[in-house]
Amino acid sequence: xxxxxxxxxxxxxSRDRKNHEDVIAVNDFTFEIPDGKLIGLLGPSGCGKSTTxxxxxxxxxxxxxxxxxxxxxxxxxxxxxxxxxxxxxxxxLYPHLTVKQNILFPLQNLKGKDKLSKQExxxxxxxxxxxxxxxxxxDRKPGELSGGQQxxxxxxxxxxxxxxxxxxxxPLSNLDAxxxxxxxxxxxxxxxxxxxxxxxxxxxxxxxxxxxxxIVVMKEGVVQQIGKPQEVYDSPANLFVAKFLGTPPxxxxxxxxxxxxxxxxxxxxxxxxxxxxxxxxxxxxxxxxILQEDGPLCCSLNGVEVMGRDISVVSTNKAALNSxxxxxxxxxxxxxxxxxxxxxVLKPSKVFIFSKETEERIDFEVS
Amino acid sequence: xxxxxxxxxxxxxxxxxxxxxxxLGFFMIYPLIDVFIYSFEEAYNSASQxxxxxxxxxxxxxxxxxxxxxxxxxxxxxxxITVPLSTGIALLISVGLSSIRPLRNLFQTVYxxxxxxxxxxxxxxxxxxxxxxxxxxxxxxLIINWxxxxxxxxxxxxxxxxxxxLCFYTIWVVLPFKILILTSALSxxxxxxxxxxxxxxxxxxxxxMRITLPMISPMIFYLIITGFIGAFKAYSDAVALFGTNLNxxxxxxxVGYVYDMLYGDSGGYPSYASAAAIxxxxxxxxxxxxxxxxxxxxxxx
Numbered sequence: 157x158x159x160x161x162x163x164x165x166x167x168x169x170s171r172d173r174k175n176h177e178d179v180i181a182v183n184d185f186t187f188e189i190p191d192g193k194l195i196g197l198l199g200p201s202g203c204g205k206s207t208t209x210x211x212x213x214x215x216x217x218x219x220x221x222x223x224x225x226x227x228x229x230x231x232x233x234x235x236x237x238x239x240x241x242x243x244x245x246x247x248x249l250y251p252h253l254t255v256k257q258n259i260l261f262p263l264q265n266l267k268g269k270d271k272l273s274k275q276e277x278x279x280x281x282x283x284x285x286x287x288x289x290x291x292x293x294x295d296r297k298p299g300e301l302s303g304g305q306q307x308x309x310x311x312x313x314x315x316x317x318x319x320x321x322x323x324x325x326x327p328l329s330n331l332d333a334x335x336x337x338x339x340x341x342x343x344x345x346x347x348x349x350x351x352x353x354x355x356x357x358x359x360x361x362x363x364x365x366x367x368x369x370x371i372v373v374m375k376e377g378v379v380q381q382i383g384k385p386q387e388v389y390d391s392p393a394n395l396f397v398a399k400f401l402g403t404p405p406x407x408x409x410x411x412x413x414x415x416x417x418x419x420x421x422x423x424x425x426x427x428x429x430x431x432x433x434x435x436x437x438x439x440x441x442x443x444x445x446i447l448q449e450d451g452p453l454c455c456s457l458n459g460v461e462v463m464g465r466d467i468s469v470v471s472t473n474k475a476a477l478n479s480x481x482x483x484x485x486x487x488x489x490x491x492x493x494x495x496x497x498x499x500x501v502l503k504p505s506k507v508f509i510f511s512k513e514t515e516e517r518i519d520f521e522v523s
Numbered sequence: 524x525x526x527x528x529x530x531x532x533x534x535x536x537x538x539x540x541x542x543x544x545x546x547l548g549f550f551m552i553y554p555l556i557d558v559f560i561y562s563f564e565e566a567y568n569s570a571s572q573x574x575x576x577x578x579x580x581x582x583x584x585x586x587x588x589x590x591x592x593x594x595x596x597x598x599x600x601x602x603x604i605t606v607p608l609s610t611g612i613a614l615l616i617s618v619g620l621s622s623i624r625p626l627r628n629l630f631q632t633v634y635x636x637x638x639x640x641x642x643x644x645x646x647x648x649x650x651x652x653x654x655x656x657x658x659x660x661x662x663x664x665l666i667i668n669w670x671x672x673x674x675x676x677x678x679x680x681x682x683x684x685x686x687x688x689l690c691f692y693t694i695w696v697v698l699p700f701k702i703l704i705l706t707s708a709l710s711x712x713x714x715x716x717x718x719x720x721x722x723x724x725x726x727x728x729x730x731x732m733r734i735t736l737p738m739i740s741p742m743i744f745y746l747i748i749t750g751f752i753g754a755f756k757a758y759s760d761a762v763a764l765f766g767t768n769l770n771x772x773x774x775x776x777x778v779g780y781v782y783d784m785l786y787g788d789s790g791g792y793p794s795y796a797s798a799a800a801i802x803x804x805x806x807x808x809x810x811x812x813x814x815x816x817x818x819x820x821x822x823x824x
Contacts, residue, residue: 215718236724248715252737252823261733262723317723 157226157320157353159189159212164221166207181207183377185221189370192351194344196364198400199374205357206325208374212355213242213323225320236265238321241314241352245326247306249298255309256294259284262317284316287346304335311346322347324356328363340367361401365389373397390505395515398439398508404468404482409475411438411509416523418509421475425452425502429523436518437477437510444506445469445483447491451501455481460491467491471498562797574794581798590783591799594775597761600686601693601776602754609694610746613701618731620702621709631706638699645696646763653677653688678765685765685774693760697753701746708742709735740822748814755807758782777803 164185167178182204189195197205210216212223214235222231230238249258259281263272272280285291288308298306307327314322327343328336344367347354358364364371365385373380373388373396381393392398398406409420412435418426420438445453447469455471458480462468469483469491483500485491491498509518562581564574585591620630637645652662655676659665664674677684712735720730736743758778761769769775770783777799784796 213722215721235722240722242719242722244715244719246713246715248713248719250716250734250737261720261725265724265726265729313719313723 158191158224159321159353159355160222160224161185161187161189161208161212162222162224164208164211164223165219166204166211166216167219180377182211182218185379187372187379187382189353189355191353193369194347194354194356194367196368196371197355197357197374198359198361198364198371199380200359200400202376203374204377205359205372205374207377209323209325209355209357212321213240214238215242239319241317241319241322243307243310243314243322243324243327245329247298247310247330249306249309249313251298254295254297255285255290255301256281258298258309259313259316262313266317280316281312284312287315287349288312288342303331304339307331307339308342311343315346315350315352319352322350322352322354324354326357326359328358328360336363343367362403365401373400391517392439392508393517395437395439395510395517398510398517402441404442404484406439406441406508407481407483408477409438409440409473410477411436411475413509418507418520420453421473423453426504426507427523428520431509431518431520435512437512437515439508439510440502441506442468442482442484444503445485445500446503447485447489448499448501451499453500453502455498455500456496457491457493457498460493469498558797558800561794562801565794581794582802585795585798585802588795590770590775591777591780593770593773594777594780597686597689597774598755598757598776601690601757602751604690605693605697606747606750606754608690609697609701610743610750612694613698613705613746614743616698616702617705617709618735620706631702634702635699637696638703640696642696642759643763645692646760649688649692649764650678655679679772682773685772688764689761689774692764693754693757696760697750701750704742704746705739708739712738737823741824744814744818744822748811751810751814752807755803755810 164182165180166182167180169178170176185208197208199205207216211218214230214233218231222229224230225238235242250261253261260277263277263280266272282291282294285294288311290305290308290312293301293305293309298309301309307330311324311327324343328339331339340363343354343356356368365388368385370383371385371388372382375396381388381397383391388397389401392401395408399408411418411420412433413419413428413431414433416427416429416431417424418428418436418438425438453473455473458470458472460467460469463484465487466484467487467489469485471481471483472479473481504522509520510516511518563577563579565578565580566575616634620627620634623630653664654661655664655674655678660668660674661677663677668674675681675684677688716734716738717730720734725733756778757776761774761776761779765772765774769779775783781796781799781803784792784799
């Protein structure tokens, strides 16, 4: 079931007495979500991703714009008629009902020709429970389950009526770090098995990149970039997207393009073509630094952190916007910690140039 | 050394508790035991502190006294009518209040007003509404006449009319507190449950019965228990409506009977009063235990 969003906008009236402008939570969002894919809505707090999810679910009415499930215009339909399953951030499992009763609850609402017999309901409930691997715990109450188990019950309850679209609101935020890895794999597995179009919201970029088929990066209600995770990582559309994805985060420097060379501070780090002379932001991914004794980029060495599989060289540079510059290099390199300076050469694929005014990425070619 | 410290800290705890223990002991436990003993001592005279014999005579007298039986009947009718009705009406009003957005504060204030009124003052107002005097039939009777019925004297007239006024009055007085408790209980229910139910297409009735009620069941249970206990102790409401000679009005309650026995004519009969009081205690204890048993299955914490 494709989900098509057309110019979706949601404005909230301002409560501020002085400033009468509406708060634009979602600004002109247009996107066609292909059938059967897992989409991640990614962004910092307040960027409009949960609002978008609520608009798709029908719990909120859009100010303008349309939502289509396949061919059907569902913009004016209430949530129960859209055929969606929703998993809340805090699961919202009914605490006084057992797991089995929780999963049966949506089925018991079906009326008329859709009404199921008790036997059919139980079969569906057990099928959903088996899918999320919770079938051993059917008679427990939610209070007797761990966070991860509650999560799975919530997913089972959302899936039991075979929705057209599955929506998850920050599914992993309430779990501890160890469970997060496990549960996000579960979500991926369940989505692959059921082939239901799934949209989930998160502020954790690692989570979004690891399991999504496509990610949508949002900031203050505006979509910044949509694409496959690796593409968005390798070709960020603007400075915000570049900074948001990647751990450790990208290093940003003040730089300039002059005479077909890219300068960071006073160091000419790359020879490039087809870019006009201007002041720019330069972003270099941590893995884009190569230790080289006579390399063009010079930084003052702070220290070296051992990370096991790599080492992280922490240094400072006058042109850097952050207080430290982090680079990840392989353990075969030996860094002489006695030297105050350390020199790098940069991998061009890991270097991005952004316009100083618009913060959009500027394409360049290495000459 | 360690043992000394442990005893020391225990001792401090007992010292902190001492004032409360003394207070409770003197004013609750000692009188309770005393009343229990008096109820078995026949013709106990509090002035001379003498009694004639020990036995169940007091209980047998009280249980055969027509005034006591009338009081028990009145109290039970009051309890059975007012507790379910007041809790039910309070629930409906609370749900209604939480559903409306405009003027909600206004209505909440209006429904809470009876709580801040004085029992006897309200009794007077009710007398004006319901009582038939030489000058007027009372406001309610005027309305009944206007609809074509005949006047009923609610204060001095037939038993059912008096019972009706008493129940109406009692419900009216206890309603605000129950509405307050239930409104706060309703607003403490996490809204996500309702959203989840909405997404699953749950009807309003089903949402109420299967989600709202279980979520606020501890509060409802609290109101029912305290409602029962309070209703069994009814007295001032009856006095406010019918005056202090409740036996004449056939509107006595168990507490009224105890009071009459203690302070009534000829110095009082503390033995009978004690027996009646112990009987009341036993009734309330039984009802509360029954309530607790029922709650185990239906109340969800």
